Amino acid sequence: MIRSDTIVASATAPGRGAISIIRISGPQSAQIAQTLSGKTLKPRIATFGSIISGSEVIDTGIWIYFIGPHSFTGEDTIEFQGHGGPVVIQTILRLITHHGARLAEPGEFSQRAFLNGKIDLTQAEAISDLINASSVSAVKAANNSLQGHFADQINSVISDLIGLRTQIEAHIDFPDEDINPQSINTFSLTITNIKTHINKLIQSANEGAKLNRSAEIVLIGEPNAGKSSLLNALAQAPLAIVTDIPGTTRDLIRHDLLIDGLEVRITDTAGIRSTTDIIETEGINRAIEALQGADLVLCLFDERHQQISDDSVQHLIGMLSNIPVGLLNTKIDIDRKPIDNQTRYPLLEVSAKTGEGLDEVRNWLLDQLDLTTHSETPFLARQRHLEHLKNANLHMNAADRHHLAVETIDLVAEDLRLAQNALSEITGRFTSDDLLTSIFSTFCIGK
Numbered sequence: 022m023i024r025s026d027t028i029v030a031s032a033t034a035p036g037r038g039a040i041s042i043i044r045i046s047g048p049q050s051a052q053i054a055q056t057l058s059g060k061t062l063k064p065r066i067a068t069f070g071s072i073i074s075g076s077e078v079i080d081t082g083i084w085i086y087f088i089g090p091h092s093f094t095g096e097d098t099i100e101f102q103g104h105g106g107p108v109v110i111q112t113i114l115r116l117i118t119h120h121g122a123r124l125a126e127p128g129e130f131s132q133r134a135f136l137n138g139k140i141d142l143t144q145a146e147a148i149s150d151l152i153n154a155s156s157v158s159a160v161k162a163a164n165n166s167l168q169g170h171f172a173d174q175i176n177s178v179i180s181d182l183i184g185l186r187t188q189i190e191a192h193i194d195f196p197d198e199d200i201n202p203q204s205i206n207t208f209s210l211t212i213t214n215i216k217t218h219i220n221k222l223i224q225s226a227n228e229g230a231k232l233n234r235s236a237e238i239v240l241i242g243e244p245n246a247g248k249s250s251l252l253n254a255l256a257q258a259p260l261a262i263v264t265d266i267p268g269t270t271r272d273l274i275r276h277d278l279l280i281d282g283l284e285v286r287i288t289d290t291a292g293i294r295s296t297t298d299i300i301e302t303e304g305i306n307r308a309i310e311a312l313q314g315a316d317l318v319l320c321l322f323d324e325r326h327q328q329i330s331d332d333s334v335q336h337l338i339g340m341l342s343n344i345p346v347g348l349l350n351t352k353i354d355i356d357r358k359p360i361d362n363q364t365r366y367p368l369l370e371v372s373a374k375t376g377e378g379l380d381e382v383r384n385w386l387l388d389q390l391d392l393t394t395h396s397e398t399p400f401l402a403r404q405r406h407l408e409h410l411k412n413a414n415l416h417m418n419a420a421d422r423h424h425l426a427v428e429t430i431d432l433v434a435e436d437l438r439l440a441q442n443a444l445s446e447i448t449g450r451f452t453s454d455d456l457l458t459s460i461f462s463t464f465c466i467g468k
């Protein structure tokens with residue numbers, strides 16, 4: 022599906038840089054390049070040349086012509102690698118639009134690649150996720166999706182479903198004939214296998230969806246344990262008020278920070294204790310709520326504690342399953358006596374005041390949060406993918422519950438059709454224009 026208009030955008034980040042790349046895509050690309058360079062460009066050959074307006078040289082660089090469909094968008098595409106100054110770029114963009122192209126919308130190049138069948142929707146999304154990746158694991162997972170591994174899995178389930186549907190629907194045409202019990206067994210087995218596959222994908226997608234956002238670290242402890250001081254020390258800024266009055270922090274204080282290139286969000290909370298103060302109680306409720314969305318919890322204990330038991334941890338965090346928990350012995354500049362750790366959680370020592378132990382805390386956080394060291398890299402998944410997978414799962418369960426027989430075969434066939442549709446939404450085979458627009462509008466301009 023070749024669009025009739027030609028689009029242009031700077032593909033490199035705004036601001037000053039050594040080089041900028043301007044990308045033109047659409048039927049007029051080659052003509053515009055020829056007019057501006059004064060040269061006939063050969064496909065896939067880098068040609069040194071200028072951009073000329075009238076008799077003036079605007080910029081000099083490298084021209085590359087990708088002839089459709091052998092281009093990212095599938096259309097005729099031109100890339101000009103010129104100098105990375107904002108005014109140069111604006112002047113070139115204006116010149117190109119003057120010659121008939123229009124400025125591209127965010128994500129429009131990727132949208133064209135998708136519409137022209139160069140990539141499926143999961144790959145298009147992976148491009149944006151790769152650009153926005155906030156950790157090494159996220160980069161790896163985005164690349165997995167970009168290579169089509171996620172889509173391959175989905176397509177393999179879809180193809181199993183199509184095979185099953187073809188056989189089942191063949192029986193619908195002969196309502197008077199009983200279905201051979203052996204066929205019923207085979208069908209049920211296939212349904213079970215498909216369900217297992219979908220469930221595995223849900224698990225991977227769940228992991229992958231976590232990578233798509235910054236990890237949430239929640240600091241929790243009794244009042245005055247040193248939570249706000251630790252937040253300030255990690256953020257290297259006085260974000261939270263620190264006093265020796267217990268109950269100083271009431272609301273949640275969130276801060277995004279990079280630890281060795283890994284984007285994390287740290288939440289400082291109100292100290293956990295029983296109190297009659299209404300505002301503080303609300304603060305404590307919010308702290309407990311924050312725990313529910315946490316990827317990792319740090320429990321702080323200061324020098325007042327000689328011993329940490331499972332009970333003392335549970336008192337702070339309740340029952341949290343599957344979330345990594347770390348214990349911190351704080352304020353070690355005051356008292357260096359080690360705390361007796363009777364729990365299975367690791368205990369680190371830190372002083373927010375002197376900075377001692379902060380590097381160890383950062384390293385431990387990195388170790389826990391960067392999934393590369395812990396599990397196989399999953400696909401980078403979005404909430405959207407998870408919802409479609411869960412939907413497909415619901416329809417498969419319904420198909421399973423209907424127990425295949427002559428009387429129920431229509432219902433089973435319909436459930437299988439709906440499951441297939443849900444999966445097809447992931448790769449974009451059945452996706453409405455509105456949804457596509459909303460997905461691509463979150464991309465960068467020029468991508």
Ligand SMILES: Nc1nc2c(ncn2[C@@H]2O[C@H](COP(=O)(O)OP(=O)(O)O)[C@@H](O)[C@H]2O)c(=O)[nH]1
Pocket residue numbers: 242243244245246247248249250251262263264265266267268269270292351352353354355371372373374375
């Ligand atoms: N000496 C020392 N004092 C600290 C340290 N961290 C916190 N404090 C003090 O402990 C008190 C409570 O700290 P704060 O961070 O507000 O604790 P929160 O209630 O857990 O947020 C304040 O008086 C801080 O100055 C530390 O590492 N060393």
Ligand SMILES: [Mg+2]
Pocket residue numbers: 248249250261262269270289290291292
């Ligand atoms: Mg505090």
